[in-house]
Amino acid sequence: MKQEEIYQLIKEGLFESALKALFENIDAHPEDIENYINSGILLAEAGEIEKAEKFFQKALTIDPNNGAIYYNLANVYY
Numbered sequence: 851m852k853q854e855e856i857y858q859l860i861k862e863g864l865f866e867s868a869l870k871a872l873f874e875n876i877d878a879h880p881e882d883i884e885n886y887i888n889s890g891i892l893l894a895e896a897g898e899i900e901k902a903e904k905f906f907q908k909a910l911t912i913d914p915n916n917g918a919i920y921y922n923l924a925n926v927y928y
Contacts, residue, residue, distance in 0.1 A: 851871040851874065853884060853888075855871070856871050856872060856875075856888065859871065860892070865892055865895075865896065868888075868892060869889060869892050869893070872888055872889045872892070873889065876889070881912060883909040883912050883913050883916060883919070886905045886906070886908050886909035886912070887905070887906070887909055887918055887919060887922060889902075889905045890902040890903070890905035890906045890909070890922055890923075890926070891922060893905065894922070894925065894926050899926055902926050903923065903926050903927075906919055906922055906923040906926060907923070910923070
């Protein structure tokens with residue numbers, strides 16, 4: 851599923867559907883860090899802090915120079 855479609859699901863409050871789509875995208879394209887970041891954000895908002903941290907940490911292994919990952923990981927730690 852395209853990121854735009856996932857953002858639409860999030861706007862509509864369909865967080866479980868958005869997470870499912872993000873997880874499917876990760877399985878299909880494990881190198882695309884945007885899916886990890888968005889999964890981490892949704893999980894953090896759902897109170898799943900430890901799971902969110904794992905997604906951000908995985909994203910860092912793919913792209914350790916991405917500032918968005920550090921920003922979101924800092925929010926999880928905060």
